[in-house]
Amino acid sequence: MDKLKAEYFYSISEASKLIGINRKRIQRRAVKQGLVKQGRGFVLTGEWLIREFKKEVQDIVSNS
Numbered sequence: 001m002d003k004l005k006a007e008y009f010y011s012i013s014e015a016s017k018l019i020g021i022n023r024k025r026i027q028r029r030a031v032k033q034g035l036v037k038q039g040r041g042f043v044l045t046g047e048w049l050i051r052e053f054k055k056e057v058q059d060i061v062s063n064s
Contacts, residue, residue, distance in 0.1 A: 004018055004050055005045040006046045008046045009047075010046060012027055012041055012042055019056075029053075033052070
């Protein structure tokens with residue numbers, strides 16, 4: 001698994017591949033948090049992804 005970088009921007013597809021969480025789960029969390037779509041999709045910051053999915057990523061890493 002590659003590392004997320006807080007200062008980078010990611011699409012949902014890129015984020016899904018990097019952290020191993022389903023695209024739909026990331027999208028639902030973005031909508032719930034009130035993030036605004038840019039163009040056809042969301043543009044997520046690495047900082048937001050790290051903050052929102054920290055527990056899930058730790059669980060995935062510890063179970064591997």
